[in-house]
Amino acid sequence: MASVQLIVFDLDGTLIQSNIDYMGIRDKVREMLIDLVSPDEYQIIKDTPTTILNLVELVKEKDTVGGFYEKAWQIVEEAEQIGYEQAKIDDDVHSTLTTLQLENLDIAIFTNNSRKLTDYGMKQFELHQYTDVIITRDDVEEAKPNPEGLFKIMNHFNKSTKQTIFIGDSWLDAETAQVAGVDFIYFGDSSASGTRRKKIEVNKVVNKISEILNYI
Secondary structure (H helix, E strand, O other), rough: OOOOEEEEEEOOOOEEEEOOOHHHHHHHHHHHHHHHOOOOHHHHHOOOOOHHHHHHHHHHHHOOOOOHHHHHHHHHHHHHHHHHOOOOOOOOOOHHHHHHHHHEEEEEEEEEEHHHHHHHHHHHHHOHOOOOOEEEEOOOOOOOOOOHHHHHHHHOOOOOHEEEEEEEHHHHHHHHHHHHHEEEEEEEOOOOOOOOOOOOOOEEEEOOOHHHHHHH
């Protein structure tokens, strides 16, 4: 991977370890659809792997009366904020990012968190000093696993897929990289939160952020 010039990180679960209950959020938003679709439709929705953001959009699509969509976003944003207020950062994150900077590598963030939450986390853990290129769900038409944000970042730096690697902790990140044709490094273990319905197939796995330096 000697040709790597651009490192793109997921944020939550990768650089920042929050306490966001993603499974709980997903269940609450999904349950809202009980009042919006038929029992058969709900069973299909319940049995189909999907993202929280897709579920929120489905609530919007099915909400003909009004009120459910706003409530769905309230559930998501309140839970995200609580999770970030209890967040922490691993000891090797700053030193690793500093090393990448010293190697003249470009660094960027691509997250499905909101801009407000992302800015809060970046400020809380003093991560802005490493990059000002940050793509959140508010900056794209389609969030991960759509690679729109990844392509925006590569275009900004004028880097190719072969010059870019993406580092994340979930199937969303792995699929995003796969669709984009970008090399992927999986951060975590084989049973990370949010992966229970979709197996991650990756060649490179790290348990500490500093271990990515072995691939640069």
